[in-house]
Amino acid sequence: MARERVHPNYVGVWLWLVALLIASVGVTTLPVPTGVALFLIFGMAVVKAVLVALNYMHLKFEHLLIYAMAIVPLVIFFVLWLVLYPDIALH
């Protein structure tokens, strides 16, 4: 059983990934507050991860069930992290 699938521009996505990698390393040399730099660095890491997941792992073409299987463990992780955060990080 064959069905039509759309292929993203894989090389274009790779170029964005490399550009974001260079930018995130470059941020460490910018004269901005550490908090701003960390926000930019991890913000770009999230964008890179989303680009890979949507385009290379084809999540943007997937069934809702696949999304659920990817998102539920992430939600569990964040809930556990938020619950434990005050006890460990603020002492």
Added chain:
Amino acid sequence: MAETHVMAIGVDTRAATGIPTGKIGVWWFLASEIVLFGGLIGSFVMSRLGSGGWSEMAAHLSVPIGTINTFVLLTSSLTMVLAFAAAEKGDQKGMRTWLLLTVLLGLAFLIIKGFEWGSKIGAGFTPMAGSFWSFYYTMTGLHALHVLGGVVVNSILFLSALMGLLRGREHRVELAGLYWHFVDVVWIFLFPLLYLSWSRGGR
């Protein structure tokens, strides 16, 4: 971005969902991997926030080496997905070429990581040298084991393709690719956590 339309490889699917059984299995496995790496990364972040003195240790890591390794892994994700694209088009030669390149890039990542580990251990920064180094070796070691697993799987796929055993089973390239890209995503977060967050100072 330009997009091209191709025909997907035909595989058996679950009647209830219309999703190939193998794909459900791989995503189920990846869900457990999210919890595994998520727990490790969460522990690292909380330990780092709850104690001081880690920046001095992390400053011994080489940002250029980490950047090169990240570039290698990002590029291997491209070659892996191009192997899948070639498989979908029925391009057996292209699939074999991209699979081989993915294996070689995975090996390059491991060799660079091994060199980095050797230089740090030689300088006295062993896993027992402090909390930061314990986390560093645990997280990068577990990740390297996953890369090694992916290299083995991709090598088996490449050899199978060489012997003509992959004809009609090309969807396995997509399933192996899902795992490979996940390993790439994990490194996308490990790189800034270990190499970049510290170069500006702080505790």
